[in-house]
Amino acid sequence: MKALKIILVILLFLCLLDMPYGYYQFVRFVSFAVFGYLAYQAHQKGNKTEAFIYLALALLFQPFIKIALGRTLWNLVDVVVGIGLVLSVFFEPVKKNK
Structure with a gap:
């Protein structure tokens, strides 16, 4: 899962550049x-909070119904989500022993 997150971070940060619309x-x-x-x-x-966050992000980024936030706001979203993913790679939640 860490590799998927890192790849996604790179893709999101590349969105800050002037790329073709297809990208x-x-x-x-x-x-x-x-x-x-x-x-x-x-x-x-069983991590409901994390599942909800990822589900919300999946809905935000879904490709079927375009959510028009404008380039500046999308860039901000890309950076915040990218930083959040990086943090989630390095700071995984501590597992509680039951």
Whole structure:
């Protein structure tokens, strides 16, 4: 899962550059798929909060109904989500022993 997150971070940060429109569509498809997978994995582990966050991100990035936020706001979203993913790679939640 860490590799998927790192790849997605790179794709999101590349969105800050002036790329062809097809690239942004590609990132939306990949983001939708990865966030959907991460939501499923979090749900399987019983982490409802994390599952909800990933599900919300999957819906935000979904490629079927375009959410028009404007380039500046999308860039901000890409950076915040990218930083959040990087932090989630390095600071995984501590597992509680039951």
